[in-house]
Amino acid sequence: MKHHDAEQTFIELVKQHLNSSVECLDASTVARLQRARQEALLVNPKRPFWLWPVSWAATTCTALVVLTLWWGSVFNPVEIGSIPPVEDIDLLVSTETFDFYEDLDFYGWLAEHDQAS
Amino acid sequence: MDQFLAGVERRAFRIAHLAIGDHDDALDLVQDTMIKLVERYARREESEWAPLFYRILHNRIRDWHRRNWIRRRWRAWLSLNSSSDLGDSHDPLPEIPDPAVSDPGDKVDRTRAMAALETALHHLPFRQQQAFLLRAWEGFDVAQTAKIMECSEGSVKTHYSRAIHALRAQLKDYWP
Structure with missing residues (x-):
């Protein structure tokens, strides 16, 4: 129990030191981190992998509809009388x-x- | 996402800096991590961002170590290296001001303790270092740490325990 308490105290001290080191980062580093964040936020998110089949299906359906319409217009031209x-x-x-x-x-x-x- | 990144960026930089000891490379790794998170996981649940972010960072640091190891091997093979290139003489002593401390003696003690802590953390084996920082500092539990480090929970416990023992042994002069 005493060993565990000593360990916890040690961890708390380490955390305090690390936290204070974060708060005391120099202005140049903080500015570069902020700039890096802004640049990262400008990146467009990629489409998740699980949406790829949906995209492929939608593209295929559109292509089929276009192909059908084109096929119909070539082999069944609109009559003048119509x-x-x-x-x-x-x-x-x-x-x-x-x-x-x-x-x-x-x-x-x-x-x-x-x-x- | 902006708020999340703003909340983790400094701590991520400290972790990267402690791991690799190079200021500019650490900044680059954090930026790469941010970009990857936004690019790949921005649509995920917000609660998933933290473990994903640290997993990417962990992988980036590991890749950096691998690249650096290969580079050093090549340099050694080409006889272009010197002892300073091997990183043995790298001194990660921080130059961190602490305006909260007014007593000069106390400030010196804290600075020395911080320097000793940084040196001790920097020289820990990579997995022990990461297990310790993720568990003790970032507050991830064993399961989350195991996911981030892509290893078993038992492995995390072992690395964490060894890290604490090593750090306590090295820092006993400051924190008995």
């Missing part, structure tokens, strides 16, 4: 209300009826 005619642009840019277009057939019939009469 492109909206240019005159439809008038419909898109006109200021007429939707009610007008819904009743367009009626207005057509009315015009024909007027001409006939």
